[in-house]
Amino acid sequence: MTDRKATAANPARTADGEWVSTIAGDRVCARCGFNLLGQPIIREEKYGLFVARCPECAAVASLQEYPTMGRWARRLGALCIALWALAMLAGSFAFGGVLTGFTMLVVQAGAGPFAEVIQEGHRLWLIEQRGATSQNVYYSTAVSEAWWLQQDHAAMLAKAGGASRAFLAASGAAPAVAIPGFIFGVVISVAAMHRRGWRMALLTGVPIAIAAAFLSIIASPAGSSPGSRWATDIAIDTLETRLMPAALALAWLAMIIGALVGRPIVRWLVRLMLPPRLVTPLGSLWVCDGLAPPRPDGARRPPSA
Amino acid sequence: MARSHACPSCGAETAGARAALDPDLRLMIARCPRCRAPFLRSKDPLARAVRNTARVVRSILLFAVRAMAIVGALAWTFGLSHYVAQQVFVTRFGDWRPWRGLGVLLEPGDSGRGLLAAMAIAALVAGVVVRIVWGHLSALAAGAAFISALGIAFSIDVIVALLEAWLHWTDRLAWIYTGPTGAEWLSRWAAAALGAPGFILGWFVGGAGRAALDWDVRRRWRRTYTRAKRRART
Numbered sequence: 001m002t003d004r005k006a007t008a009a010n011p012a013r014t015a016d017g018e019w020v021s022t023i024a025g026d027r028v029c030a031r032c033g034f035n036l037l038g039q040p041i042i043r044e045e046k047y048g049l050f051v052a053r054c055p056e057c058a059a060v061a062s063l064q065e066y067p068t069m070g071r072w073a074r075r076l077g078a079l080c081i082a083l084w085a086l087a088m089l090a091g092s093f094a095f096g097g098v099l100t101g102f103t104m105l106v107v108q109a110g111a112g113p114f115a116e117v118i119q120e121g122h123r124l125w126l127i128e129q130r131g132a133t134s135q136n137v138y139y140s141t142a143v144s145e146a147w148w149l150q151q152d153h154a155a156m157l158a159k160a161g162g163a164s165r166a167f168l169a170a171s172g173a174a175p176a177v178a179i180p181g182f183i184f185g186v187v188i189s190v191a192a193m194h195r196r197g198w199r200m201a202l203l204t205g206v207p208i209a210i211a212a213a214f215l216s217i218i219a220s221p222a223g224s225s226p227g228s229r230w231a232t233d234i235a236i237d238t239l240e241t242r243l244m245p246a247a248l249a250l251a252w253l254a255m256i257i258g259a260l261v262g263r264p265i266v267r268w269l270v271r272l273m274l275p276p277r278l279v280t281p282l283g284s285l286w287v288c289d290g291l292a293p294p295r296p297d298g299a300r301r302p303p304s305a
Numbered sequence: 306m307a308r309s310h311a312c313p314s315c316g317a318e319t320a321g322a323r324a325a326l327d328p329d330l331r332l333m334i335a336r337c338p339r340c341r342a343p344f345l346r347s348k349d350p351l352a353r354a355v356r357n358t359a360r361v362v363r364s365i366l367l368f369a370v371r372a373m374a375i376v377g378a379l380a381w382t383f384g385l386s387h388y389v390a391q392q393v394f395v396t397r398f399g400d401w402r403p404w405r406g407l408g409v410l411l412e413p414g415d416s417g418r419g420l421l422a423a424m425a426i427a428a429l430v431a432g433v434v435v436r437i438v439w440g441h442l443s444a445l446a447a448g449a450a451f452i453s454a455l456g457i458a459f460s461i462d463v464i465v466a467l468l469e470a471w472l473h474w475t476d477r478l479a480w481i482y483t484g485p486t487g488a489e490w491l492s493r494w495a496a497a498a499l500g501a502p503g504f505i506l507g508w509f510v511g512g513a514g515r516a517a518l519d520w521d522v523r524r525r526w527r528r529t530y531t532r533a534k535r536r537a538r539t
Binding site: 030170172274282 | 327
């Protein structure tokens, strides 16, 4: 970088101090990255230091130590932000996908008793149609669609114990959505350290929304062969509008609880597993909740005012 | 140690000069201790970011390594405790309570002695690992933490069996528990208790190992050794 002295044509003083020269090379502002080429070099009045002021953000730039930040620092920063955003997006879809699978497991468990009633009714109908004994009827879970359309669905559901029986059966598989939901909540609480309280709790809705979108896509009926369907599929189709929201709501509740207690759990684990010297670099886990960061000597600070 | 800086005015070493944030300029200003000339002391933000990131990554990696070491020690102890409990206490005597299995373990010519030795080695290794990983905790806290973790490990199949029983109950309205019985669960603790002396020995061995890994402790040892040598010469 070479500097050019102020000429007689230029004013010798500015509001900041004495104009001694002009920046004649490339020099970026450390705050906003603006090129300060052409800006006046001023000897500021307080210390007599040579400084320049950025015309974009008004930050004072030191001229005695050249900052090594350049365009590549900004590019690197942008790349890191893009990678982070991509990882968060991929993570949300992964969590959504996992929750979709476990929600289907819960729905399948809830539809089990109703599926058995459908299957038994179909078997009896087959015996009646063919005039055969129950031993001769091939045991299959495939149900004739024509037979199913003739049935009183509400009466069959009532025979299976109604929706309350389905919810009870689904509750057996509830840990399958609650446990992963809690773990995902803990992960989200650490990944979204800039959020606290209900704002973070709302953030857990993103994977739930993705799971709901996946479930609405895969909820279409599937046939086992033309004219027949699996008894389980029929039971799921009948009960999914009640069981899926309940399972997703449970997963969301577990995620919210996980998100709210996640950071204290992680802080406790970090303190348990690492000596104080290694805990200090992870101080952002404390700072994000307004707590005093851990000290390298392990001493506890009094709570900040 | 502070970084070396030369005064831009007189060239004096200013590493000891403390910089303070100027409220007007928002820059870190230090003064040369010799000529009192003010100068800027700013850290390169990129290098600082790289250093901070490296520290965070090191902490996360060490967290993972330490967690894996603890899980390994737990798995080793749990595996042997479960095996000894099943082979000695439960299979032969149905229970651990009269400690009748101990006779089998100490009997000459029986494979019980081998099991006892394996248990002692497992406990020794666990003690070393616990001391190295949880050396920053007090002995009482580290012991309590390991016993709690062992309790969780011993109870995992109980929890899984309870979840299965719950699933079966909601489906068939019949409670069928297929997990370990209370006697089996307590037999695991009895088998683990056989390794207690090995664990305590491992705690002290781990303390020596931890000190050997610590640069400051090694320096103290070197100094003590050098002084002792000098004293012997004179």
